Amino acid sequence: MEGKYDYDVIVVGAGPGGSSCAALLGKKGYNVLLIDKAKFPRDKTCGDAVSGKSLRVLRELGIDKQIEKVQHAPVRGVIFSSPKGVQIDIPFRGKTYEGDREPGYCCKRIYMDNIFFTTAKKTKGVKTLEEFQVTGPIMEGQQIIGVKGVYVKSKKPDEFRAKLIVGADGAHSVLARKTGCVTTPDPKHSCAAVRGYYKGVSGPEDRIELHFIDEVLPGYFWIFPVGNGEHNIGLGMLIKDMQGRHVNLKGLMLNAIKTNPLFKERFKNAKPSSEIRAWNLPLGSYRQKVHGPGYLLLGDAASLVDPFTGEGMGNATASAKIASEIIDQAFRVDNFSENMLSQYSENLWAELGSELKTSYNLQRAGKWKFLLNLVIDKAAKKPEVREFIGGTFTNEEAKRELYSPMFYIKLLLT
Ligand SMILES: Cc1cc2nc3c(=O)[nH]c(=O)nc-3n(C[C@H](O)[C@H](O)[C@H](O)COP(=O)(O)OP(=O)(O)OC[C@H]3O[C@@H](n4cnc5c(N)ncnc54)[C@H](O)[C@@H]3O)c2cc1C
Known part of the structure; x- marks a missing residue:
């Protein structure tokens, strides 16, 4: 490594996107610093559904079976209900995803993200730094050559330099904002959601349930099993659809649990096992800028959540894989310019664009x-x-x- 750089690559954010990107780069022989403001294991507000797409990268890293060692539920089908209250159960048939394993899982993010993070941490070439909050990039002219920030506990400032910076710092990404890739999130392409865990909800333990019930439209209410008799319960809505109305997502969710004929019996003996938390989902229903001189963005920082299902881990890990390939190419030619890195944006949209467009149409x-x-x-x-x-x-x-x-x-x- 040349004098002024501490690392080849710095990855900011150690969620599924950042951790898999760091692990994939470490495996390719790069010297990587993976930074997160949290201390792992840490929770992330989510529905916890791990689709086949997320499993692909987990399999590539050889860690898909680790889910089965922690609290989880295998998912073998989906239940939908209509605004009229009609309910259908659709089992997934046969080999739903590659191979003949479980079609998917639900796994609490406190466990899931720890699998991603510890995998990156154990990868040769990857150094991890927890409880360090990045506050912005270090610039040399137009080029980003590092990040600065503070240690969360001591508030002591510090800086780290690398040839390439990956912004995987989630829905409120500092790097996406400081580089101007995101100014204010567009309400048409951003969703708000609330989630809480409950114990003792009766009903299936191997189905994800999406309920388009009248009282929560144009949002939807979900019940996802997470194993051990616990369920992840939530409700999401496009921010644009909330504007100009007084919408209280938590209130809507609690009301549906208490009064909707489909649920009130099922929740009769249920008890909350967590508080109800809210978070944003930056949707991939538009093409956000995801690269520039010396940097790439991935996962939620690149606004890649599926606009119909709200699933984001699969696209976070898919973008991590594409980013790791382009970063490898950039190092081979020692070129970290905006032009070189534009190939990331092209490859990302070639792979995910059509599916995201389909999901946007379905959302509408x-x-x-x-x-x-x-x-x-x-x-x-x-x-x-x-x-x-x-x-x-x-x-x-x-x-x-x-x-x-x-x-x-x-x-x-x-
Ligand atoms: C309510 C809800 C339900 C959802 N349900 C599902 C679902 O069922 N299935 C699914 O696949 N997706 C779901 N999603 C979307 C999914 O949670 C995200 O798409 C996914 O977490 C994106 O991964 P990521 O690695 O890009 O970012 P994140 O998982 O958000 O990770 C970002 C990391 O960056 C760190 N960080 C942030 N800022 C800084 C900083 N300044 N300095 C240092 N570190 C920083 C954070 O601590 C965090 O660890 C849901 C989202 C919500 C809100």
């Missing part, structure tokens, strides 16, 4: 109460419609068909 279709009632009603009566919806979880083509007008015309006529 999902606002039509009439359509939700129609699809869920028909699926309740017809196995072939349930089969088709089941396929949309693994098949991009089927997912795309779900927002084509012909699909709804066919449904109306059958």
